Amino acid sequence: MAKAKEQTQYREVSLSEFFEKNRHILGFDSPQKSLFMIVKEAFDNSLDACDEYAILPEIVVSISRVSDDIFNVTVSDNGPGIERTQVPRVFGQLLYGSRFHVIRQSRGQQGLGITAAILYGQLTTGEKARVETKRDQDDVAFRFILGINVKENKADIKTQEPFIWDRPHGTSVSITAKGRYVTGRQSTIEYLKESAVVNPHASITFVDPDGNRIHFNRNIEKAPYISKAVKPHPYGIEIGELITMAKSTSAKTLLRFLADDFSRVSDNTASEIINAAGLKAEVLPSSLNNKEISSLRESIQKAKLMPPSQESLSPIGEEFIRRGMMSIYGEERPEFYGRPVTRKASVYNGNPFSVEVGMVYGGYLPGDQPVRIIRFANKVPLLYQPGSCAITQSVFDLDWRTYGLEQKQGKGQPYGPAIILVHVYGPRLPYTSESKEAISSVEIITDEIKAAIKQEMRMLKTFGNRKDKMKKVAEKFNLFRRLIPEIASKCSLILGKDVPDINPVVSKIANVVFIHEEAIQADSGYNIRTEIFNFTRSTHKFTLKAVFGGMEDRSTDLEISDLKPAEERVFQNFVQWPGQYPGTDYYFTGIDVSKIQGAEPLPGDWDLRNSEVEQDG
């Protein structure tokens, strides 16, 4: 409510003037953070624009040093471009394109960012920004040199000229500003890297002040799902917002206002709400006084409404998270990629939101270091203020020891070889500040975050169990295939006798069909050698389903027929896999569960488990 009120006031005193005095609120406080903010605002706009038009983004970010503490930031994209006449408003006016009254999840939520960045550059260096843009349907591109007229909150255009651009469409923004270039956890490069994790459909190039180029490749050739813009849901709407909407609506009656400007409100429900509030359906919405609005709001909360539509949500998605984490963290050769978890949508203050969690575990990740939590809000990496963020607080609230990680007294910072991605998304997330660096710890949100993390971590536990199982199977394999043969050959060598046939002994100990695999690293993947041995005294026929890396979309059926006692059969498969291969899950059908080791009954075959009565010692 406070936010909405302030914003109304900004308009009255000139938003630009307000910003000049309060730029820290928007994140432009220290020189290093300001430089980061400029990149972030321009880069997020590029991604939003590309996604909106389903263009696979190609974005180049370059920072060059003008003098010791003055830098030039240029962000160029292959986005849709901006219509020439819109440029002054998009770049030169704070709060243009405000998405008030329709809600939709996007990276930049209020169209305030890029203008603030230009204004910051102007205030610190006196330099104007350079904007180049071209749409596909235009013949020429336009180059603007523009600043901001602070008093009047509008663009101050120095020059605008057409030019021939070698690209079909796109936008390039170049801002010169005071700043400090840093690397590390709260830096431009980290921001781009984490952005690359959740945007595997983007090709991102970064050129640092020393001219080093860092490239994050595109890893998926498809545009992400984009949320639809929807009207606000009336549950939990703040009173200030309701007042603003009532004042500015084009609806002529209260009934039409409720039924047309909100989602999930039918004409019938609208009249019920109005009646319950003791108001008249025909009144002009802007004529309501604060007291009437207040009783309207109360009766809205009591009305029976369908929950908000989830169409306004755009998750990163399981496939994108998996691909993104694989490509960016693959160099750590993780042993395990958790299948990303997406929660069902919940509602906070009338707005839907949801949570996604992804994880990589093991490999070269250091086991004695804090677990890395990478935080995202609406696909935007959150690098600052981890301590006050709902994500961090949820992580610290959970007992990680259950999942085999270390944590003092089951609270606070967990330690272990893991990177956990947490994405909270939805239109109008509650942030702790205007610069949107941390999500507020609202109970329903932290509950959802915790539930998502728990769901994800249970997979790690399953993985751990599977690893133990695999280790035991490997040990048995070693016993049958190496140790006992070694004992036999050593005995015969010492005694000068023939090597005895060990199969009777092995089948006495094992009496199972044994599945063993070796994964040999090859170019961009692994050669998986599946070896099947019959240590029993009978012939078997069955089917083995090999699920490579535990990914159900990568599986193959191996038909094993007429496998005679003491017979060995080998299958070879190649699996594309970045990083360390976590092993294959084998499932069987057509053989008794007590006669096979190294594979599980196919889930559809669970009833077989009950026949697990006779077990051969």
Next chain:
Amino acid sequence: MVNIKTDEVLIKLVEKMYNELISGEVPELKLSSRTKDNIVFDQAMNVWKYGGSFVSRSARTTDGAQFMAKALYTIEFIMDMIKSQKSSTLREMYYISEGWKDYKFHTQDESNMLAEDLEVITTLMREDFKLRPEENGASVIGNITIEEKNRKGEFKRINCRDDVGDAGYTIPYNVENDKVKLISHDADFILAIETGGMFDRLVENGFDEDFRSVLVHLKGQPARSTRRLLKRLNNELGLPVFVFTDGDPWSFRIFGSIAYGAIKTAHISEWLAVPAAEFIGITASDIINYDLPSDKLSDKDVSALNSELQDPRFSTEFWKQEIETMLQMGKKAEQQALAKYGLDFVTEKYLPDKLSDVL
């Protein structure tokens, strides 16, 4: 001298495994369980030996099969040594096992343990296997004359008081009669001393001559050969053995291994243990009575004492009381703490007092 027999015993062991494999049986080796819980007192021998509980090393399990494979490599190595009339130290065997790849020993403890397991299985001694420990430098000073076979194969006569330097006669790893002969002596008892510092003090104070004693430096936990020599001196010359140690749980264990036999070598206790040995080391009571400078018991000390309370070898009135008193006081003391009362206190007061109780 027992080469042929050793050979045969080992071949028999391998044949047993081979025949099991041939007949489709899972090979298995049985041996006495070598733990504190399987130590029983042998009335006839007057020593503690392994009891009736056995462990089985079976090829059914990875650990058991691993043990068997390593034992076979070791047996092969021993038979090669017997054939080529060589011997090796336990340490050398540990290094030689590097060439056994997957079946190499990971620590020397592991290889020592396996050699001992083979002793237990075959009832042979590691000397039969051509395996010997490193010399550990334990030594003897006193009026006793021995003959030791030198590298030329000649027996050389040595008086352990007159023919040696201040460090004394160094005990070789083999002290059997074919190597060391006990010729004559002029002494009343043997004093086995835990630390080098105290050994040197008694030598300097001429305790061996003044008290007609033979001083044996144990060098901490005594090696097999040191214990074997004590046993022969006691057995063959009839000399009583007194053990003078620090006052802490580890020193009690030193005494235990001399008098009762060590848990690790309980299969040969009758060879090594001196049941008549008496403890005259620092006791908890000494710490109080002599007001000795002391140290606090560490956590490890306390758990060692508690484990001794469970150890059947220490379940006598004397040991129970000493161990419990030490636990109550929470203190331990070194032999050299006696120097609080001057360098001569140990030889003029402490030892004469203690000896008068037991002699």
